Amino acid sequence: MDGTLKVDATAAVVDQQTLIQGVAKYFLEKVHGPDGMPWGTKFADLEELSVQIGQAMSRSMIDQALVRQAQSVPSEAETCSGCGGRVEPLENTEPRAVLTRVGAAHWPEPKRYCPKCRAAFFPSDPIAGD
Ligand SMILES: [Zn+2]
Secondary structure, eight states, rough: OOOOOOOOHHHHHHHHHHHHHHHHHHHHHHHHHTTTTTTOEEEEEEHHHHHHHHHOOOOOOOOEEEEEEEEHHHHHSOOOTTTOOOOOOEEEEEEEEEEEEEEEEEEEEEEEETTTEEEEEOOOOOOOOO
């Protein structure tokens, strides 16, 4: 998408350090209870838990961002990439999935239809990274 603001991921992590620490603390308390990780827990088990929760969190972020984007298509994107004409929204959504570094992300995608080209398509297909 041209002209969109690119988020600096590294800076976002620094900016959200307090939130990240709070969420991590919440997960630890949910899993281990108020007394924390039991004495004698293997480091590998802590690592596995942390990685799996981190990946699940990442998948959820991707899912939520894609759902929201699919539901809020800007009017300038409501045109056919083939002929440039106005497109019509279709009633139903279609399940979409994309394989990410943290597993498969899923979201329902509303389709558009171009009456001129007689073609249906998704207006918010994510652009592949550079
Ligand atoms: Zn068209």
